[in-house]
Amino acid sequence: MISGVGESTEQTSGRTFERRVERIVERVAARLGRRAGPDRRGFLRGAAIVGAAVVTDPLNYLVRPASAYATVCGTATSCSDGYTVFCCTINGGQNVCPPDSFIGGWWKADHSSFCGGSARYYVDCNAYRDGRYPCHCNKTTCDQRLVACNQFRYGQCSTHIPSSATGPVLCRLVSCTPPWQQYGGVCSTASATDNNTATQSAPCVSNSGSVPIGSLDRITTSGNTVQLSGWALDRDQPGTSVYVAVYEDGRGISWFPTNAPRSDVNRAFAAHGNHGFNITLKAPTGRHTFDLYAINVGAGSGNPLIARRSVDVNQAWPVGQLDVLSAVGNDVHLGGWAFDPDIPSTEIKVAVYVDGALAGWFPTGVDRPDVDRAFGITGKHGYNVHLNVADGHHTFAVYGINVAGGGNNLIAQRSLEVNLGAQPRGNLDSCVVAADTVRVNGWAFDPNLPANSINVAIYTESHGIGWFPADRPRSDVNAAFGLTGQHGFDTRITLAPGLHTIYVYGINVGGGIGNPLIGRRTVRVGPAGVLGSLDAVTPMGLSVALNGWAFNPDEYGTELPIAVVVDGSQVGVFPSGHLRPDVNRIYAVNGNYGFAMQVSTTAGDHTVAAYAVDRGRNVLIGSRTVRVTA
Known part of the structure; x- marks a missing residue:
């Protein structure tokens, strides 16, 4: 029938109304589109929303535009929301473009639960501008969205089809696989995002099984070889080994089977069979990004991205050295060299850390001809760094900063x-x-505070006696060291009868560390009688040498014989008579009270004792255990 011939007045007026609505939609959509901008949400507020409003409630829109917008603001499944129906809803359950339509563009929703947390991709199927598909609302399922109403095209796909031949978006496909991979050269990677669509679905796509899961556990390099290890599993078919597709810098490399045993994955997901992969690739020198996709073999939709990792291939880390680490007061000097073998003529920086905290980055701008000669390079690769550091013990770490890819290398770590x-x-x-x-009695002072009196700590046999002030005048000490103040100590301590070793320590009050031992003496405490000490017992082949001293204060000038006992048996009596100026000075006596002798013995451990023989009695002056070896 020729248009307008044989039609009723009602039919003619209806078609006239539809043409009026179409012109209004075009004008308002164009005006709102200019306000909203070119993004997807702007479009939905423009042509799509206006179109939906007019289709669902044309009279309200023409008479009361505000009410028409209220009509649009329903749930995301209704026609009035402005979104396009899923293709499988109107195409017999198939997630493909219906006849007389083509893939016109795509967008994505990030972190979609439908794709295991990866992006979900929505692909517009545009009808041709031939009027075959009228704009209407789907009513067959809960997916009651628009059919062929949104005159819109992103344009990343099917660029050979001009806009003049492009009709409205008929329906949309959904996938977990990026369109530029799923449809080959039909689509480009130019991206658009609308996270408002992340939870939209339809009965024909929502119960379609799960997508594969997996992990890239490790990526390593050696020269230009890259190794990727991990696993992938389709839980819809847990006994089947799937493939992983590997992309390098967006370029497809190949598909690789998951044919390596992974008992840990099987236990974790109640699977069986082999699901691990160990992939070896060659890559050019430089930094590269590898994407791994698990290939679906079950009922799920799409091949999800399971890993994206960047790695530096065949690139050397900086090398260097810390030649100097010294301090003058609080000024710490660090000197050395560093360079990046990938660009050896370029100056780099070194990062200096003090006790784990970054102190700063410093350039290697100092001439180091020795380094240039050693490595056959040119440029300035030396550094000299000065830091103001607090008093105390500190650890310094120096890192060479990579400038040509790769990591920052620790080139030295020292303490000071x-x-x-x-x-x-x-x-x-x-x-x-x-x-x-x-x-x-004695003297002590701290060179950091030379005018101050300090304390001394007195110990005997590892037991503390007490702290005592060195606050007595000692003009001889002041004269010897150019000091002022009082630095002598003279104190009395009470000890039990017997031999005792007395230790005296100077107590630090300045910037130094520790309280050094300034003197040690062995004394016998008790009634008047023999004093003495067995200072040393030294193995010498199959013999031992004894050194010490002994005298009786009641018999000044008398040299006492020394009896030597080895393992309880006396081996001899030996004269004293060696000069010991230290003993004479300490006890304010004169005479030769030292002894030195050597006795034979056998290999093994022995207890050696020395006794002073005084008026017919033996007085123990010391005992030592030694080990004799042939």
């Missing part, structure tokens, strides 16, 4: 004491015994 100052100095001049009391 900064501005610690000197330790106390001093001397234990004497320990004089009177009955059960020992008079301990």
Whole structure:
């Protein structure tokens, strides 16, 4: 029938109304599209929403535009929301473009639960501009969205089809596989995003099984070889080995089977068979990004991205050295060299850390001809860094900063004491015994605070006696060290009868570390009698040498014989008579009270004791255990 011939007045007026509506939609959509901008949401607020409003409620839109917008703001499944129907809803359950339509463009929704947290891709199937598909609302399922109403095209796909031949978006496909991969050269990678569509679906796509899952557990390089290891599994077919598709910098490399055993994956997902992959590839020098997709073999939709990882291939890390680490006061000097073998003539930077905290990045701008000669390079590769660092013990780490790809390399780590100052100095001049009391005297001072009096700590046999001030005048010490103040100590301590070793320590008050031992003496406490010490027992082949001293204060000038006992048996009696100026000074006596002798023995452990023979009695002056070897 020729248009307008034989039609009723009602039919003619209806078609006239439709043409009026179409012209209104075009004008309003164009105006709103200019306001909203070129993005997808702008479009939905423009042509799509206006079109939906007019289709679903044309009279309200013509008479009361505000009410028409209220009509649009329903649920995302209704026609009035402005979204296009899924193709499988109107195409017999098939997720493909219906006849007389083509793939016109795509967008994505990030973090979709339908794609295991990866992006879900929506592909527009545009009808041709031939009027075959009228604009209407689908009513067959809960997917009651628009059919052939949105005159819109993203344009990343089928660029050979001009806009003049492009009709409205008929329906949309859905997939977890990027369109430029799924449809080959039909679509480009130019991206658009509308996360408002992330949860939209339809009965024909929502119950279609699960998509594969997987992981890239490790990526390593050696030279220009890249190794990728991991696993992939389609839970719809847990006994089937799937493939993974590998892309390098967006370019497809190949599909690789998951044919390696992964018992851990099988246990975790109640699967069986082989699901691991170990892939070896060659890649050119430089930084590359690898994308891995698990290929679906079950009922799910799409091949999800399971990993994206970047790696530096065949690129060397910086090399270098810390030649100097020193401190003057709180100024710490670090000197050395560093360069990147990938670009050896270029100056790089070094990062310096102090106790794990970044102190700064510093350039290698100092000439180091020795480095240039050693490595056959040119440029300035030396560094000299000065830092102000607090007093104390610090650890310094120097990293060479990579400028040509690859990591930043630790080239040195050292520790240094900064501005610690000197330790106390001093001397234990004497320990004089009177009955059960020992008079301990000497001097001590801290070079960091030379005018201040410090304390000394007195110990005997590892037991602390106490702290005592070195606050007595010692003009001889002041004159010797150019000091002022009072630095002598003279105190008395009470000890039990017997031999005792007295230790005196100078207590630090300046910047130094530790309280150094400034003197040690061995004394016998008790009634008047023999004093003495077995200072040393030294193995010498199959013999031992004994050194020490002994005298009786009641018999000044008398040299006492020394009896030597090895393992309980006396092996000899030996004369004393060696000069010991230290003993004479400490006890303010004159005479030769030292002894030195050597006795034979056998290999093994032995207890050696020395006794002073005094008026017919043996007085123990010391005992040591030694090990003798042939």
